[in-house]
Amino acid sequence: MNAVQLFETDANAVYTIEEAARLANVPRHQIAVYYKYGLVSPAKDPDDVGWFFNDDAIRALRRIEYLRSTRGLNLAGIKLVLELMREVEVLSQEVRFLRQR
Amino acid sequence: MPVEFKDYYASLGVPRDASAEEVKKAFRKLAREHHPDKAKDKKAGEEKFKEINEAYEVLGDPAKRQKYDQLGARWKEGAGFQPPPGQQHGAWTSPDGSQHYEFNFGGSTGFSDFFEQFFGRGGGGGFSFGEEDFGQDRAAMRGNDIEGDLLVTLDEVINGSARSISLQRVDPRTGHARTETIRVRIPPGVREGQSIRVRGKGGEGANGAEAGDLYLRVRLAAHPDFRARGADLYYELDVAPWEAVLGAEVVVPTLGGRVKVRIPPGTNNGQKLRVRGQGLPRGQGGERGDFYVVVDIQLPEKLSDEERALWERLSRTSQFNPRKPS
Numbered sequence: 001m002n003a004v005q006l007f008e009t010d011a012n013a014v015y016t017i018e019e020a021a022r023l024a025n026v027p028r029h030q031i032a033v034y035y036k037y038g039l040v041s042p043a044k045d046p047d048d049v050g051w052f053f054n055d056d057a058i059r060a061l062r063r064i065e066y067l068r069s070t071r072g073l074n075l076a077g078i079k080l081v082l083e084l085m086r087e088v089e090v091l092s093q094e095v096r097f098l099r100q101r
Numbered sequence: 102m103p104v105e106f107k108d109y110y111a112s113l114g115v116p117r118d119a120s121a122e123e124v125k126k127a128f129r130k131l132a133r134e135h136h137p138d139k140a141k142d143k144k145a146g147e148e149k150f151k152e153i154n155e156a157y158e159v160l161g162d163p164a165k166r167q168k169y170d171q172l173g174a175r176w177k178e179g180a181g182f183q184p185p186p187g188q189q190h191g192a193w194t195s196p197d198g199s200q201h202y203e204f205n206f207g208g209s210t211g212f213s214d215f216f217e218q219f220f221g222r223g224g225g226g227g228f229s230f231g232e233e234d235f236g237q238d239r240a241a242m243r244g245n246d247i248e249g250d251l252l253v254t255l256d257e258v259i260n261g262s263a264r265s266i267s268l269q270r271v272d273p274r275t276g277h278a279r280t281e282t283i284r285v286r287i288p289p290g291v292r293e294g295q296s297i298r299v300r301g302k303g304g305e306g307a308n309g310a311e312a313g314d315l316y317l318r319v320r321l322a323a324h325p326d327f328r329a330r331g332a333d334l335y336y337e338l339d340v341a342p343w344e345a346v347l348g349a350e351v352v353v354p355t356l357g358g359r360v361k362v363r364i365p366p367g368t369n370n371g372q373k374l375r376v377r378g379q380g381l382p383r384g385q386g387g388e389r390g391d392f393y394v395v396v397d398i399q400l401p402e403k404l405s406d407e408e409r410a411l412w413e414r415l416s417r418t419s420q421f422n423p424r425k426p427s
Binding site for chain 1 (some may be wrong): 316
């Protein structure tokens with residue numbers, strides 16, 4: 001058996017908009033549109049240091065792309081879906097926390 | 102893809118009609134016994150701890166438990182166990198659409214195949230991205246991403262750890278299965294729900310395009326003593342009524358050892374006492390969340406004659422009226 005590959009995951013990794021565009025397979029201008037719509041936010045303040053995205057943002061971009069291209073949602077629909085998902089996630093975490101009492 | 106049925110009731114050693122409270126008690130007792138920090142055989146302890154945690158994850162949640170009970174009944178009928186239709190795609194789902202590959206997982210993500218199949222991200226419940234095939238008409242298409250849950254203990258959140266994860270890919274065109282094992286370093290300070298991205302370990306790209314990524318979603322293992330909320334930890338401290346009224350000093354366990362906590366006089370039930378910086382790490386910067394001691398006043402169930410006489414004397418003497426209109 002081959003040597004096992006070790007992956008050093010970096011929870012704090014950030015990517016430039018070019019890298020993010022490549023990783024998420026979304027054109028740069030499209031990322032800018034999503035940002036303007038509040039669908040995705042850079043990890044750092046764009047006015048300050050430029051656009052940098054983290055893994056969560058990459059994942060969000062891919063989900064947005066999926067909802068748009070495969071599910072045929074428009075931006076307003078995507079925004080609603082993402083907000084609801086985030087809310088459900090927060091609520092289910094809270095339920096888990098409370099249930100452990 | 103038949104998976105092995107897991108008897109979660111047996112894992113926790115409770116009868117099928119056990120109450121939620123009994124399930125919780127059984128979990129706490131076993132989790133204390135097999136906690137990796139405490140078990141003599143660390144390796145076996147860890148395996149057992151994960152098994153208990155998985156069982157509790159299902160049986161401790163009324164909705165999951167109901168679903169599991171239904172599955173269990175069906176499983177008993179037949180000899181083999183086949184997943185219900187529409188779920189035969191295996192443990193991993195691809196969040197961005199098409200699914201050309203079938204993935205099974207193994208190694209130590211902390212959850213069994215069985216769990217992933219029915220209660221993981223792809224197992225019907227929750228949001229599942231994928232299952233829709235939009236063909237391969239695009240020239241070069243990046244591979245799909247795969248998502249799965251990763252059970253992480255609180256100790257691992259503090260110290261970080263490395264895990265071996267095996268991925269079995271089944272190529273639908275050839276039916277050929279290939280197993281690949283990778284080791285993933287879990288950085289300290291991960292939080293519940295956070296995704297750990299493993300680059301290039303998702304589905305293969307079409308026509309020379311890049312492979313997708315593997316996303317491991319962090320699920321914190323339930324701890325017998327502590328509950329985590331973000332980077333903060335909560336500990337339920339049982340307190341006698343007079344300790345709450347008169348104040349006391351109590352030694353409480355934390356993840357790193359023990360701390361002495363002062364209960365101020367007149368502490369109410371449910372009140373939170375904060376111990377700064379004794380929670381979980383917040384990212385990798387060395388900053389830590391707080392540790393909260395939640396006061397849970399316990400009443401004595403059996404009274405001696407003398408104790409009863411004292412309570413009676415108190416009730417006659419006391420001016421305190423909890424229902425006094427304010």
